[in-house]
């Protein structure tokens with residue numbers, strides 16, 4: 001490529017924002033800007049923008065990081081879920097058990113892959129699927145269990161894994177928010193995305209490992225499934241047997257080389273960032289303890305929480321959200337409506353009151369600013385604005 005002029009390096013600063021924003025990606029990218037721009041420039045130099053070497057390199061690094069046999073880069077977390085479910089060849093009426101308290105994509109992917117979402121309630125402590133409710137929801141039509149590792153903490157997988165094995169079902173992990181999270185499953189520490197048949201990750205920019213655009217990843221220990229996933233992301237083309245030979249119908253879900261290059265740089269920093277997230281979360285826990293009206297997130301003893309989000313339960317949640325906003329402190333409501341009450345799922349026949357814990361979480365959950373670059377002083381200022389709200 002002929003180079004005429006080197007454009008001035010863009011400055012990575014956030015636009016006018018609250019004094020303590022809910023997210024601040026500029027703070028993360030600015031200190032490593034040189035590494036990031038160099039990686040992007042290498043892609044530009046090679047002029048190969050889709051899949052290729054940067055994607056293969058990132059896939060190996062990501063597989064090693066989580067301890068999975070194979071990792072397959074795709075265009076988004078939504079596509080990762082969709083393609084994982086496509087492996088099951090779901091037929092009309094086939095059921096997939098999942099949580100109603102999650103981002104819409106989890107259930108949307110089930111429908112788009114031809115299945116029917118079966119919602120079950122969550123545990124009040126962790127916001128994750130209640131294993132006892134999973135057991136009660138298995139029917140002859142169940143094909144898979146799809147737990148979501150919400151906010152960076154793995155769902156309890158021992159019992160669902162056992163149920164899946166006994167009934168010949170798949171366990172598919174929605175690990176979109178939990179890259180690098182771990183849990184003791186059957187007495188052994190295992191990473192999110194490596195316990196089930198397939199794990200699904202998102203690299204949406206605000207995730208704990210986020211790209212400069214959309215991106216996603218599938219993980220599996222099964223080499224045949226990995227091969228099929230690699231085909232499905234390129235319209236089912238069986239490249240090993242011949243170009244333009246399509247052995248099944250897939251889709252276009254290729255990961256961009258620029259995303260892979262950015263993600264590879266950021267992956268190197270992830271262990272340090274995760275420790276900082278956990279330290280800030282511990283500081284919040286201490287600062288918020290004893291305030292009546294609010295409860296800090298519960299990190300189960302047998303889980304390594306990566307705090308993609310620091311989500312409290314708050315009485316008068318919406319008023320607290322406004323109060324913080326008026327003081328220049330960002331906060332976020334993830335998620336305000338349990339999925340069983342979404343208009344598009346009306347035909348599934350769920351009623352209000354059917355999943356009381358998911359509905360209570362939708363009314364009480366509030367995510368406070370938490371990122372590795374957040375200073376202890378900002379945690380204290382946020383906690384003090386919370387105390388002010390509750391009058392303590």
Ligand SMILES: Cc1ncc(COP(=O)(O)O)c(C=O)c1O
Nearest residue numbers: 076077078103105176202203204
């Ligand atoms: C729990 C969950 N599942 C799935 C997704 C979908 O990922 P993406 O936005 O990359 O399509 C997300 C992220 O937005 C998510 O948080």
